[in-house]
Amino acid sequence: MDQVWGNRAASAETAVTTRHLARLWGLPGTQLGVVAWPPAKSDKRFRTWHYWWQAHLLDCLIDAQIRDPQPERVARIIRQIRGHHFRNNLSWTNDYYDDMAWLALALERAARFVDVSKPRALDKLDDQFVGAWVPEDGGGIPWRKQDQFFNAPANGPAGIFLARYVTPRGDRLRRAQQMADWIDSTLVDPDTHLIFDGIKGGSLVRAQYTYCQGVVVGLETELAVRTQDERHAARVHRLVAAIDEHMCPDGVLAGAGGGDGGLFHGVTARYLALAATALPGDTTEDRATRELARSLVLRSAESAWEFRQTVDGLPLFGPFWDRAAVIPTAAGRQAQFVEGAVNASEVPERDLSVQLSSWMLLEAAHTVDAVRTLDNGSTPAPETESDADD
Numbered sequence: 001m002d003q004v005w006g007n008r009a010a011s012a013e014t015a016v017t018t019r020h021l022a023r024l025w026g027l028p029g030t031q032l033g034v035v036a037w038p039p040a041k042s043d044k045r046f047r048t049w050h051y052w053w054q055a056h057l058l059d060c061l062i063d064a065q066i067r068d069p070q071p072e073r074v075a076r077i078i079r080q081i082r083g084h085h086f087r088n089n090l091s092w093t094n095d096y097y098d099d100m101a102w103l104a105l106a107l108e109r110a111a112r113f114v115d116v117s118k119p120r121a122l123d124k125l126d127d128q129f130v131g132a133w134v135p136e137d138g139g140g141i142p143w144r145k146q147d148q149f150f151n152a153p154a155n156g157p158a159g160i161f162l163a164r165y166v167t168p169r170g171d172r173l174r175r176a177q178q179m180a181d182w183i184d185s186t187l188v189d190p191d192t193h194l195i196f197d198g199i200k201g202g203s204l205v206r207a208q209y210t211y212c213q214g215v216v217v218g219l220e221t222e223l224a225v226r227t228q229d230e231r232h233a234a235r236v237h238r239l240v241a242a243i244d245e246h247m248c249p250d251g252v253l254a255g256a257g258g259g260d261g262g263l264f265h266g267v268t269a270r271y272l273a274l275a276a277t278a279l280p281g282d283t284t285e286d287r288a289t290r291e292l293a294r295s296l297v298l299r300s301a302e303s304a305w306e307f308r309q310t311v312d313g314l315p316l317f318g319p320f321w322d323r324a325a326v327i328p329t330a331a332g333r334q335a336q337f338v339e340g341a342v343n344a345s346e347v348p349e350r351d352l353s354v355q356l357s358s359w360m361l362l363e364a365a366h367t368v369d370a371v372r373t374l375d376n377g378s379t380p381a382p383e384t385e386s387d388a389d390d
Contacts, residue, residue, distance in 0.1 A: 005366035006067055008305055008315075012359035013064045015314040016057070020352055021076070024083040031079035032087060033057045035352045036345060038330040046087060048335075050342055051094055054084050055102035056263055056356050059270075062109045063363035077116055081107070085121075092121040096144045096340070097132055100125050101157035108164055126165055129158040130175065138199060140182050144340065151198025151205070152187055155179045156215025163222040173226060180219050184235060187212075193242040209261075210254060213243050214268030217293075221275045233281055237289045240275060243268070244292055251299040255320035258348025259335045262319050265300070266357025272297050273364035277371040294368040301365035304358050309349075317358035319348040 019037040024030040024046055035050055036043045058080045065073045084103070085092065093100055104125040111117040132141035140150035141158060159179035162172035187196045189208065195216050197207040217239055224232035247254050253265040276294035279286060304321035311327060318325030332346035335353075345351050 005301070005362065005369045008301075009064065009067060009359070009362040009366045011315050012317070012355075012362045013060070015316065016060070016352075016355050016359055017076070018314060020057075020355070024087055027083075027086060029079055030083035030086055031076060032083040033352050033356075036334055036350050037352070037355075038328065038350070040330065040334060043334075048337070049087055050337070050353075051084075051088060051096070052099040052102045052260075053263070053342075053353050053356065054080070054087075055099070055106050056266075056360065057352070058084070059102070059106040059109065060356055060359050060363065062106065062113055063360070063367075065114050067363065067366055074114055074116065077110055077114055081110065081116065081118065092118075092124050093128055095146075096154075097128065097141050097158060098143060098151075098154040100128055101154065101161055104129075104161045104165075105157055108161060122165065123167065126162070126167065126172070129162060130172070133175065133178070135178075135182070138202060140179065140186070140199075143198065149198055149200045149205070150186075152183055152195050152212040152216060153197070153209075155183055156212070156219050159183075159219040160215065160222050163219065163226060173223075176219065177223055177227065177229075180216075180223055180232065180235075183216055183219075192246050193238050194246055195239070208246075209264055210243075210247055210256065211264040211267040213239060213247065214264075214271040217243070217268075217275050218271030221271070221279050225278055225280055228280070233279060233286060236275055236279055237285045240272065240289050240293050240296075243272070244296060248296055248300075250322065251296060252303045252322045253296065253300045255318075255322075258319050258344030258351040258354050259342040260353065261344065262348060262351050262353030263357050263360075265321070266360035269297050269300060269357075269361040269364040273367045276368045297361070297364050297368050301361050304361055308358075315358075316349060317355060319344075319351075319354045319357075321358070321361070325349055 020033040021031055022034050024032050032054055034043050035048050061077050107118050107122055140155050143149045143151050143154050159176045163176035165172055186199055194208045195212040197205045220232045220235040253268055256264040272293040276290050279290050300321050304317055307324045308315040308317050309325045309327050316325055326347055326349050328347040328350035335345045335351050336343050348354050
């Protein structure tokens with residue numbers, strides 16, 4: 001098997017771990033990602049806390065462990081989980097359901113693929129999502145607690161988690177289907193077939209972000225695998241085609257800058273890779289969708305790699321994969337948390353989110369290159385069908 005994408009993913013991993021990983025407050029057995037490089041003194045002291053960035057760092061470490069199992073990386077995964085718990089005030093939860101969904105997804109994968117289990121944390125997060133379902137208020141689950149904004153970035157990843165999570169209390173597959181059906185009936189643009197951001201007070205919030213599309217591709221793919229219900233595969237066909245048409249100029253996923261936006265297209269690449277490797281079926285549409293999803297990941301990865309910079313022998317990526325990255329300095333405005341979201345640094349390449357997104361993309365490229373759709377339309381067993389549990 002060609003090792004090009006594995007080598008590139010490993011280079012991205014080394015760049016992030018070298019520049020960003022540090023012990024939390026000097027505590028033994030802990031680790032988190034410093035949110036900027038070059039960092040300010042406050043960054044090194046972890047005064048800034050971006051919960052969902054750290055959850056994606058954990059998920060990227062798990063991707064790397066699946067690609068190339070190493071005992072030291074398992075130790076890093078354990079330190080990352082411990083650091084997250086400490087920095088979050090010895091709690092797994094916060095006020096944002098989308099944040100909690102990203103951590104839940106990473107912890108579930110840590111248990112399934114790395115044998116690092118946190119069953120109490122998963123049960124606590126599971127309770128948050130199940131209890132937040134409020135169709136009588138127009139949802140869906142809301143973006144955050146005490147809020148009436150019901151959006152795809154919360155319902156998509158929470159639904160993926162619930163589709164995957166089976167507990168002694170029973171599986172959550174039916175609720176995951178309800179969430180997917182709510183998104184399909186409420187947030188689909190009838191003209192482009194893209195997913196709108198959300199609904200508030202009965203009115204659509206019509207913004208269309210790449211990661212809204214990605215999480216819905218992931219949710220519908222999970223449900224297609226687990227239920228064999230044809231409606232889920234049909235939704236994946238429609239949405240992957242819409243992403244290609246409207247969000248991939250020249251076949252490269254569109255970027256959204258730094259800050260939180262730095263993660264958007266990386267999330268989409270992750271779930272396009274899931275569709276490419278796990279979407280079941282042998283119809284013409286199934287095969288075409290798998291191949292299109294695979295192509296979008298690989299073309300985006302080729303472009304991101306082409307336009308990278310190299311600093312001290314390691315890659316540094318830009319927030320837009322179709323243009324040259326800029327090497328950041330310690331000067332200028334840093335990313336700031338404003339009204340529930342993190343704005344970009346003056347030079348977005350400085351943000352951990354931007355580097356994580358490209359690492360995620362390269363891991364996705366390795367996945368789709370390593371697991372190719374078979375000529376007869378069947379696919380290898382997807383990550384969703386492992387027998388491991390908590």
